[in-house]
Amino acid sequence: MNLPKQVRLVEVGPRDGLQNEQQPISVADKVRLVDDLSAAGLSYIEVGSFVAPKWVPQMAGSAEVFARIQQRPGVTYAALTPNMKGFEAALESGVKEVAVFAAASEAFSQKNINCSIAESLQRFVPLMEAAQQHGVRVRGYVSCVLGCPYDGEVAPEQVAWVAKELYAMGCYEVSLGDTIGTGSAGKVRHLFNVVGRDVPRHQLAGHFHDTYGQALANIYASLLEGIGVFDSSVAGLGGCPYAKGATGNVATEDVLYLLNGLGIETAIDLDKLIAAGQRICTVLGKDNGSRVARALLQGATG
Numbered sequence: 231m232n233l234p235k236q237v238r239l240v241e242v243g244p245r246d247g248l249q250n251e252q253q254p255i256s257v258a259d260k261v262r263l264v265d266d267l268s269a270a271g272l273s274y275i276e277v278g279s280f281v282a283p284k285w286v287p288q289m290a291g292s293a294e295v296f297a298r299i300q301q302r303p304g305v306t307y308a309a310l311t312p313n314m315k316g317f318e319a320a321l322e323s324g325v326k327e328v329a330v331f332a333a334a335s336e337a338f339s340q341k342n343i344n345c346s347i348a349e350s351l352q353r354f355v356p357l358m359e360a361a362q363q364h365g366v367r368v369r370g371y372v373s374c375v376l377g378c379p380y381d382g383e384v385a386p387e388q389v390a391w392v393a394k395e396l397y398a399m400g401c402y403e404v405s406l407g408d409t410i411g412t413g414s415a416g417k418v419r420h421l422f423n424v425v426g427r428d429v430p431r432h433q434l435a436g437h438f439h440d441t442y443g444q445a446l447a448n449i450y451a452s453l454l455e456g457i458g459v460f461d462s463s464v465a466g467l468g469g470c471p472y473a474k475g476a477t478g479n480v481a482t483e484d485v486l487y488l489l490n491g492l493g494i495e496t497a498i499d500l501d502k503l504i505a506a507g508q509r510i511c512t513v514l515g516k517d518n519g520s521r522v523a524r525a526l527l528q529g530a531t532g
């Protein structure tokens with residue numbers, strides 16, 4: 231069994247996690263969440279997004295969040311940007327890393343960003359050029375890689391095409407998103423095999439939602455395929471505003487527990503992470519979505 235020796239976790243709770251919440255969340259609570267996560271040892275945090283507030287109202291305060299977080303050395307604080315307008319706003323906020331997002335299914339692309347896949351890729355071209363000029367690193371996302379809420383099955387070759395385009399235009403890493411969480415381990419291995427022909431595996435990441443309870447198994451399957459970067463969300467926060475019924479991302483605490491058990495080092499403090507997740511759950515008035523957090527908070531032992 232040849233698992234990667236190191237894994238990097240991309241914490242998407244403050245963005246992917248909170249974007250779906252209907253109730254208002256104060257800037258202070260968002261800032262506290264980001265600061266708690268960096269204090270727990272997360273080295274990459276997606277803080278917010280610069281998207282149209284009409285589309286995702288919860289992310290409207292992202293500039294203020296960026297202005298108020300305590301930026302620790304060695305931590306990447308990233309933002310999602312769908313177009314030049316979003317990129318320019320991110321730049322004004324001093325953001326050094328952004329993510330662009332495309333979909334592997336046409337229907338999801340239309341629902342999420344109001345254009346076709348090809349149009350979205352065209353939209354990213356000037357953004358990539360501007361990012362290069364300003365020394366901003368760009369990560370890419372592909373949504374619906376293992377199924378679409380509107381189109382159903384998605385062919386791995388279609389995912390490979392979009393991932394390859396993002397990689398070719400300069401994304402240093404492409405994260406493959408199982409937006410609705412329908413994927414299972416065998417399909418995940420096949421997907422990375424197909425996409426891995428066009429994009430080097432060390433430049434691919436896995437982004438799993440846990441709607442069908444398959445996320446940890448899918449991460450393990452990805453590890454077996456040599457993937458060493460995973461997106462996760464503290465307390466399993468989230469869902470997607472354009473994927474009805476999709477639950478949150480896999481909980482960061484649960485992924486960390488898995489990695490710790492495999493002896494894979496991450497330098498993240500599980501206790502501090504659990505405290506961060508529990509705090510935001512209290513603010514939101516919702517149950518903690520991490521099974522590991524729930525077990526440890528209830529004093530369970532192995």
Ligand SMILES: CC(C)(COP(=O)([O-])OP(=O)([O-])OC[C@H]1O[C@@H](n2cnc3c(N)ncnc32)[C@H](O)[C@@H]1OP(=O)([O-])[O-])[C@@H](O)C(=O)NCCC(=O)NCCSC(=O)C[C@@](C)(O)CC(=O)[O-]
Nearest residue numbers: 280281282285286312315316342343344371373374407409
């Ligand atoms: C892409 C658009 C803007 C197209 O939306 P549109 O309506 O086609 O855009 P438009 O260019 O016609 O502009 C409409 C209005 O939005 C404004 N606008 C335009 N751009 C921006 C911007 N960047 N920031 C702020 N405002 C903006 C623009 O100025 C205008 O304002 P108005 O004149 O009506 O007052 C819209 O569809 C959008 O913002 N979509 C974002 C959707 C989103 O954030 N979804 C969730 C993130 S993706 C995700 O969660 C999946 C992922 C990444 O986690 C992986 C996975 O799980 O699959």
